[in-house]
Amino acid sequence: MDSRQLLKQYETGKTNFQGVRIRGAELLEADLIGVNLTKAELSSGNLMFAYLTRVNFSEANLTSCRLSGANLNQSKLIRTRLNSADLHGSSLQGADMRGAQLTLANLLDANLMDCDLRNANLSGANLSGACLRGANLREEGSNRSTNLRGANLHQTDLRGANLSGADLARVNLSQADLGDATLRGADLRGADLRGSNLSGALLTEANLSEAILDDASLVNARLDRANLIGVQASNCNCTQATLADANLKHGRFLGACMVDAKLARCDASRADFSQADLLRAVLSEGYFARTNLSQTNLTDAIMIRAEISSANLNGAQLNNATMPDGSTYRR
Amino acid sequence: MTKWVEVAFGAPSLANPRKRSQRPMVPSWLLDEVAQQLESQAERPQIHQLTFAANQHRWPQDSNVLDLYRLRDLVQDLTRNYSSFEELKQSLRHALSLAPESKAFVPAARTLLKVAKQAYQGDSSAAALPTEASLSEFPPTLGAEAIVSPFETRASNPIDNPLPTQPYDQIAATLEQSPSATRIKKLLYAVCSGEWSNDPVMLGRFRLSNLLKQLHKMSPNEEALHKALRNVVVTLNRQMEYELVAQLIQRECQKLYAPQDEIAKQASYGTAQSNATHIDPPGPAPSNEAPFNSTLGSGVDPVPLGFYDDDEGPEPTGILIPGTEVDTPVSGWETSPNSGSTPDTGPKVKASPSEPTEAWATPDYNPSYASSPQGDVAEASAGTVQAAQTLDWQGLAELRVELMRYANPLRVKALMFSTLYYPFDANSDSDWSKLQTETLGDLILRLMEQFQQHSSLEEQLQLVASRLMPNDEYGNAAGAIIRALRPFYP
Numbered sequence: 001m002d003s004r005q006l007l008k009q010y011e012t013g014k015t016n017f018q019g020v021r022i023r024g025a026e027l028l029e030a031d032l033i034g035v036n037l038t039k040a041e042l043s044s045g046n047l048m049f050a051y052l053t054r055v056n057f058s059e060a061n062l063t064s065c066r067l068s069g070a071n072l073n074q075s076k077l078i079r080t081r082l083n084s085a086d087l088h089g090s091s092l093q094g095a096d097m098r099g100a101q102l103t104l105a106n107l108l109d110a111n112l113m114d115c116d117l118r119n120a121n122l123s124g125a126n127l128s129g130a131c132l133r134g135a136n137l138r139e140e141g142s143n144r145s146t147n148l149r150g151a152n153l154h155q156t157d158l159r160g161a162n163l164s165g166a167d168l169a170r171v172n173l174s175q176a177d178l179g180d181a182t183l184r185g186a187d188l189r190g191a192d193l194r195g196s197n198l199s200g201a202l203l204t205e206a207n208l209s210e211a212i213l214d215d216a217s218l219v220n221a222r223l224d225r226a227n228l229i230g231v232q233a234s235n236c237n238c239t240q241a242t243l244a245d246a247n248l249k250h251g252r253f254l255g256a257c258m259v260d261a262k263l264a265r266c267d268a269s270r271a272d273f274s275q276a277d278l279l280r281a282v283l284s285e286g287y288f289a290r291t292n293l294s295q296t297n298l299t300d301a302i303m304i305r306a307e308i309s310s311a312n313l314n315g316a317q318l319n320n321a322t323m324p325d326g327s328t329y330r331r
Numbered sequence: 332m333t334k335w336v337e338v339a340f341g342a343p344s345l346a347n348p349r350k351r352s353q354r355p356m357v358p359s360w361l362l363d364e365v366a367q368q369l370e371s372q373a374e375r376p377q378i379h380q381l382t383f384a385a386n387q388h389r390w391p392q393d394s395n396v397l398d399l400y401r402l403r404d405l406v407q408d409l410t411r412n413y414s415s416f417e418e419l420k421q422s423l424r425h426a427l428s429l430a431p432e433s434k435a436f437v438p439a440a441r442t443l444l445k446v447a448k449q450a451y452q453g454d455s456s457a458a459a460l461p462t463e464a465s466l467s468e469f470p471p472t473l474g475a476e477a478i479v480s481p482f483e484t485r486a487s488n489p490i491d492n493p494l495p496t497q498p499y500d501q502i503a504a505t506l507e508q509s510p511s512a513t514r515i516k517k518l519l520y521a522v523c524s525g526e527w528s529n530d531p532v533m534l535g536r537f538r539l540s541n542l543l544k545q546l547h548k549m550s551p552n553e554e555a556l557h558k559a560l561r562n563v564v565v566t567l568n569r570q571m572e573y574e575l576v577a578q579l580i581q582r583e584c585q586k587l588y589a590p591q592d593e594i595a596k597q598a599s600y601g602t603a604q605s606n607a608t609h610i611d612p613p614g615p616a617p618s619n620e621a622p623f624n625s626t627l628g629s630g631v632d633p634v635p636l637g638f639y640d641d642d643e644g645p646e647p648t649g650i651l652i653p654g655t656e657v658d659t660p661v662s663g664w665e666t667s668p669n670s671g672s673t674p675d676t677g678p679k680v681k682a683s684p685s686e687p688t689e690a691w692a693t694p695d696y697n698p699s700y701a702s703s704p705q706g707d708v709a710e711a712s713a714g715t716v717q718a719a720q721t722l723d724w725q726g727l728a729e730l731r732v733e734l735m736r737y738a739n740p741l742r743v744k745a746l747m748f749s750t751l752y753y754p755f756d757a758n759s760d761s762d763w764s765k766l767q768t769e770t771l772g773d774l775i776l777r778l779m780e781q782f783q784q785h786s787s788l789e790e791q792l793q794l795v796a797s798r799l800m801p802n803d804e805y806g807n808a809a810g811a812i813i814r815a816l817r818p819f820y821p
Contacts, residue, residue, distance in 0.1 A: 069739055069741030071739065089742075089771075090741070091735065093735075093736075109741070109770055110740065111736075129770030154570075155770060157728055157732065
């Protein structure tokens, strides 16, 4: 069968093309809404701007296909091979892409809202400018998580996405929108999160060691028990963020805004908070061994039972702060 | 199956409403007459190519594409885009520089000027110049190499100056020790000049300390410095590498913004005179100095859509290669004062090339706007930015979502591209590459920068959409953009 025959048969009402083999199919702007192309062989085909809503491509081979501008909303792409496919500006809203192979795929400015991407392999994919709002990328089962290693997620919209346990180690997430996203237990080691929005994000038990969070917004973010060892977070905004029991060892929070932040029981030994604003922050029972708190604003901060004996408090403002012994600091 | 076609984008797509408002429209009969005379010339094919290049700031590579543009429409665009005869001459001079063999097109340029002069009858520059005198500026021996852009002229006069530059010298000395010294210089040069250069000879003409001085002058505070560097870094194909370079520069330049007492301490080994230069960014350059800002202030420098560092060879990102890529979508890399086409209305303050503009001096100055496609710094800071400024980060994200939800993201991008630059050609690999260099978010911001009024944006989008195939798809995309952007305009 060739492309023309397929289109002709579709026009006559046939919708089941399971297992069809058309390598290099020429289906530019084709209308194939709702067809069954399960296990089809369509690699290197041209399906640009094609209308493919509700098409079932499960286990099909679409490797190196040109799918830019294609409409694949609500399509089934379960375990579909889309390696190196060009999906620039395509629409995949609500598509089921569980276990899809998208290695090195180009998803620039693609609409992936509400997509199910659990267990998908997106390593090396370009997701710059893509919108993954409400997408599901959470870990499913043990050792089975969405693979985003080496992916480009610069300026990607991941607002509200579920990335629990996702492997995002060393991924470029600069200026990405992760507002209200769920990143519980996600691996974000060494990730570039500069200028990203993590407001309201759930990062409980996430691993952010050595991550770069400079200029990021973490307003109201939940980072309880998160690993932030050696994190770089200069000028980040952690207003009202919760960092209880978090490990902040060797972290750099220079000039950070941590107004009303909750740092109870955190380990911030050898961390650098110089010039940070910790107004009304809760540091109770925190461990601040050799922590640099110089030039910080600790006005109205609560430090009950915090270990600050070896911290550097030069130039810190401590007005009305509750000191480790329970007393209130007065000038 | 619907095919994408490149249709003749006549006057409206290339016209400049601002300039239209400054100058009365050329009557239709006069345009007909001028076009007719040009049609009858022996050099008609060359004239056709020149008018295309003068309007689009690129040389027509494909005669099939050129055939889609009627000569009369192109002449009309010329009269709309270039409000004075002098500007028209400048644009032709630039068009010649784009020609593969500029010498061969000089007679055509002369004829074109001679005939087109009729459309500028009310213009004093046209009236003052006798025909032959005006044409003498295109001597028959003229070649592309003879057409030197203002920037190149400036570059041939290094900006080294006798003023004390001690703090800059110190920082320069430190930066020169870095293994990334070349990249540091390239980045500083791009920030200061608004253009990228990989040419070691060109870069060699500029002292690092003077570039630092210029950068300090441009950036009244550390935040502005950060933005100035960031705005260039995000356009590069090697962002990670240059981000580190930017951080290094920022770190070293911190001392320029340190409190006065610290500066005094640091400069205790220097002279009292040099201390003064540590604290305040240098003021307007003396007349014997040819600093970058004089050119940037004039608004003639273009906007880099994407810089390309060819150190390590090209990457398949399709980012423009300034200087080598003639067929650029940005009306920008050229240095003709009239290269910018700003399809919008509003106040316009033309800055003098010799003095810094007010915008340049204000703390809110944002270099990204100075180098916007409009190429008018004063205008950018005063008015054009406003629409884009109403759009915060969150707003931009919501806009993208709305557009993606109600239209095909790629059609939206192609329509925006066609509205901003030139008709997107789906059969051109080069156009695809260019479309990939800008995200939807980038294009939204550019569109809002370029169109200050919603009505003019709406008019232009609908017009462009009606000329792209399939009409219904692009009409839908236009509608989605118009609806989504409306709340961000006053």
